[in-house]
Amino acid sequence: MTTAWIDGQPVSTGEAVREAAKLLSSSRFPLVWGSFDDASALREGTRLASLAGGVIDHRDLPTIVPLVEALRDNGMIRVSPGEARRRADRVLVLGSDPFESRTELFEQIFSVRPDLGPAKENAREIVLLGPASASAGAFASAAGEVRSIACPDGEIGDAVAILKAALAGRPFHDGPFEEGGARALAGWLKDAAFAVIVFDAARLDAIAIEVVAGLVSDLNTDTRASALPLAPGGAMGAAEAALWTSGFPLRTGFGRIDPDHDLVLNAADRLLSSGEADARLALCLGDARLGDHDVPTVLLTGGEGVEADRARIVFSVGQPGIDHGTVVHEARFGSFVSRPAERSSMLPNAADILSAIADEVGARVSSNDEARR
Amino acid sequence: MLTRLKGGHVVDPANGVDEVRDLxxxxxxxxxxxxxxGSAGEVVDCGGLIVMAGAIDIHSHIAGGHVNTARLLLPEWHRAFSARPGDTALSKVGWTTEETGLRYAEMGFTTVVEPAMGPQSALHAHLELADIPIIDKATLVVLGNDDLLLSMIRDGESADAIADYVAWTVDASKALGVKCINAGGSAAFKENVRSYAFDAEVPDYGVSSRQIVKALQRAVKDTGIPHPLHVHCNNLGMPGKSAEAAEATIMASEGLPLHLAHIQFYGYGTEGKRGFSSKGQELAALVNRNPDVTVDIGQVMFGQTVTISSDEMRQFAGRAQASPGKSIILDQEANGGGVVPMNYQEKSFHNALQWAIGLELFLLIEDPSRVFFTTDHPNGAPFTTYPDIFALLMDRDMRQTWIEALPKGVAKWTSLPQIEREYTLNEIATMTRAAPARLLGTKDRGHLGVGATADISVYRPNEDKAKMFAAAAYLFKDGTKVVENGAVIARPYGRALTLKTQSDAAMGSRLDRYFDDAYGLDSRWFKVDGGALRRDMPFREVPCL
Incomplete structure (x- = not known):
């Protein structure tokens, strides 16, 4: 079974690894980019980027950038889904249904009544602040009383700022609320035994997320409340793994010995468009594609032959969690879980290929260092 | 190949050795x-050098969810992110798993314990540990705010059932011991309780902190876990109440071993116009009188750092002092926790007295095998400050110099200026090698007897003890030379030390149902699979008692 090609010709894995290492180590500033949902692949990918003096980025990073910025610059009081399930007697849901593609998470939190804390006998009360209607979508089946307050997605940040002002007794404009509505909703949060404010972190900007964190912080002066930002597990897991391997939550460059964290400068698209990245390694699983950029490429692809003609060196790799075991960030658990392979497969693990290329790049770097001495 | 370490001054208190000899x-x-x-294939000349076992740190937050959150919260202390890189102890730590291994090794450390691994964070913690090179690692798993344990105590379940639950958790999380952190305090905080003492009850459960600590202390013993229950007491950092909490916990040891973590943070009284004074002498005397109890210090050193703790109530209260002014607090199943940056300032009366109280405790607790060398990294200070602390313990004149730089009022509120004791090398070796190995039940290390794991640190004597301990002349890890003249020359991966605790199969089935029913979680997620860590041999098993 052939799983590696150079210029379209089948080769041994070892040969392709050496060629990939040659390409990446002779590059000025290589980009390592792609579907790094599997923490094992991310760990090896970071090692490779670091040894090759390049950049590492995740294809879905834009979905977590606002949350990363808000956490980094402001902080937050936040809650795990499991604890929200058991304690949250009042839940404020921000924006268009954040659980739209998160059925399991929705079930985990909303299929039961809270059973811990002073409000455990009460039904859960849920307020949808957003375009969604209380009778539509998943919330129709929530175990609790649901009502909605109409608010366009673009005004969620303002609406939360109004709640914050109402809570503090400062003057405010009614915004999307009826007269007296903001004060009533702020009071409703304040009188909760344990209020949770949940939102899709990809739909708010960093400032809006900071305002939510500010409201939660203010509520905690007297009562208990916590934020539950929802973020895609793949990108979040990659950011977590990048934090311990590089010190930063991704978009990290290693061109100047110490890692450089910059969400804008190190964005894959920008590096490719500007020509700063003169080679790339792309890990394309699922629907990930290379895009329009024309740059010498090492492709690790999970789909048979997908875009193989656009890369100099191609490795066919297995699907994490299907062809081989995987380590992923599980939103319901709020941490990493490992999952075994679902079937026996001859396809290589992308993490192993990345590791082999990193070893080879490392050997080249040290032999160059020796030569210079 | 046989290697000979020739002619070093071997300081090995576990075997009563303090003389020049070969190893x-x-x-x-x-x-x-x-x-x-002469048959040795390699001879390392240790003439004029000090040879000890590799050092062991029993309490240092080096891995897991909260540590990673601190990295997220504080990129500005990473050199590259900082416009003007600061030469601070924290910036020297670096922030990555790799740097953690390298910096510890350079100082001659070979085993480090991450003391606060939440059961949910176990795989995450072990993934990080697997990426820390050179040193061996171990973890303590945190119980004592978890719904199941509190419910079991409330419902009067048997000690055997509780021991089964503890055994299952230790085995699943691949831990070396058990810690409880403000037992009941996090659970109470979720019900909006803001201050919580040893005999207060957790609402909803009607169970006190004392009951939780005693139940866990017994379960640890019944399970055959060598390391005694590792306790982070209630009311950390609160003048008056902290000392009361430590005293109540020490008195509750009742003939069974108990370890109290970072006791410096409990040595606070309420005297003086600032309402902040030292209880160092009283606490040290209490420890001296209670041989069941061991403590580590959690020494404060001046400079920027970050506090990382699963004591959610304390971290929430500490938000007000955050510097820079941002923090992340987590409500989670069981403990939760928080990350709050902190800048301990030499010119602050409070911080200066904290520093002095830590040293008082180090110096007034008489038995160096019952007091352990920690800063509660990074809570009191980053571990890169260790060389300075060794120097402060070994050199009274150096202490005096430091004291003179403190605010004028400090000296009269501490007995530190009057303490003449200077730690000897033998006592340092006891505190950082022999005693920690005994406390953890890791008989293969902490000493240099025949059959011991060849973790050996070699130092070049220097009048300046900080210089001596900052850079090992050599470090051997599992017999491989990994450091030479303070620089890492090889970076093999060490292993995580684990226990194989036995629990009744019925507990496994019960927990499968419990995690699903109570939290909608799969119990398999709590079990660390060594294969997920991508190391040839990620674990090394330590026998139970």
């Missing part, structure tokens, strides 16, 4: 001297 290493172990010493 021999083969296949990663210390071996008896061969009949022909």
């Amino acid at each position: 021999f290493i083969e296949d990663g172990k210390i071996v008896a001297a061969p009949t022909d010493a």
Whole structure:
């Protein structure tokens, strides 16, 4: 079974690894980019980027950038889904249904009544602040009383700022609320035994997320409340793994010995468009594609032959969690879980290929260092 | 290959050795001297050098969810993110798993315990540990705010059932011991309780902190876990109440071993116009009188750092002092926790007295095998400050110099200026080698007897003790030379030390149902699979008692 090609010709894995290492180590500033949902692949990918003096980025990073910025610059009081399930007697849901593609998470939190804390006998009360209607979508089946307050997605940040002002007794404009509505909703949060404010972190900007964190912080002066930002597990897991391997939550460059964290400068698209990245390694699983950029490429692809003609060196790799075991960030658990392979497969693990290329790049770097001495 | 460490001054208190002699290493172990010493394939000249076992740190937050959150919260202390890189102890730590291994090794440390691994964070913690090179690692798993334990105590379940639950958790999370952190305090905080003492009850459960600590202390013993229950007491940092909490916990040891973590943070009284004074002498005397109890210090050193703790109530209260002014607090199943940056300032009366109280405790607790060397990294200070702390313990004149730089009012509120004791090398070796190995039940290390794991640190004597301990002349890990003249020359991966605790199969089935029913979680997620860590041999098993 052939799983590696150079210029379209089948080769041994070892040969392709050496060629990939040659390409990446002779590059000025290589980009390592792609579907790094599997923490094992991310760990090896970071090692490779670091040894090759390049950049590492995740294809879905834009979905977590606002949350990363808000956490980094402001902080937050936040809650795990499991604890929200058991304690949250009042839940404020921000924006268009954040659980739209998160059925399991929705079930985990909303299929039961809270059973811990002073409000455990009460039904859960849920307020949808957003375009969604209380009778539509998943919330129709929530175990609790649901009502909605109409608010366009673009005004969620303002609406939360109004709640914050109402809570503090400062003057405010009614915004999307009826007269007296903001004060009533702020009071409703304040009188909760344990209020949770949940939102899709990809739909708010960093400032809006900071305002939510500010409201939660203010509520905690007297009562208990916590934020539950929802973020895609793949990108979040990659950011977590990048934090311990590089010190930063991704978009990290290693061109100047110490890692450089910059969400804008190190964005894959920008590096490719500007020509700063003169080679790339792309890990394309699922629907990930290379895009329009024309740059010498090492492709690790999970789909048979997908875009193989656009890369100099191609490795066919297995699907994490299907062809081989995987380590992923599980939103319901709020941490990493490992999952075994679902079937026996001859396809290589992308993490192993990345590791082999990193070893080879490392050997080249040290032999160059020796030569210079 | 046989390696001979020739002519070093061997300081090995576990074996009563304090003299110049050779050591021999083969296949990663210390071996008896061969009949022909000249048969060694490699000879390392240790003439004039001090030879000790590799140092062991029993309490340092080096891995897991909260540590990673601190990295997220504080990129500005990473050199590259900082416009003007600060030469601070924290920036020297670096922030990555790799740097953690390298910096510890350079100082001659070979085993480090991450003391606060939440059961949910176990795989995450072990993934990080797997990426820390050179040193061996271990973890303590945190119980004592978890719904199941509190419910079991409330419902009067048997000690056997509680021991089964503890055994299952230790085995699943691949831990070396158990810690409880403000037992009941996090659970109470979720019900909006803001201050919580040893005999207060957790609402909803009607169970006190005392009951939780006693139940866990017994379960640890019944399970055969060598390391005694590791307790982070209630009311950390609160003048008056902290000392009361530590005293109540010490008195509750009742003939069974108990370890109290970072006791410096409990040595606070309420005297003086600032309402903040030292209880160092009283606490030290209490420890001296209670031989069941061991403590580590959690020494404060000046400079920027970050506090990382699963004591959610305390971290929430500490938000007000955050510097820079941002923090992340987590409500989670069981403990939760928080990350709050902190800048301990030499010119602050409070911070200066904290520093003095830590040293008082170090110096007034008489038995160096019952007091352990920690800063509660990074809570009191980053571990890169260790060389300075060794120097402060070994050199009274140096202490005096430091004291003179403190605010004028400090000296009269502490007995530190009057304390003449200077730690000897032998006492340092007891505190950082022999005693920690005994406390953890890791008999293969902490000493240099025949059969011990060849983790050996070699130092070049220097009047400046900080210089001596900052850079090992050599470090051997499992017999491989990994550091030379303070610089890492090889970076093999060490392993995580684990226990194989036995629990009744019925507990496994019960927990499968419990995690699903109570939290909608799969119990398999709590079990750390060594294969997920991508190391050839990620674990090394330590026998239970």
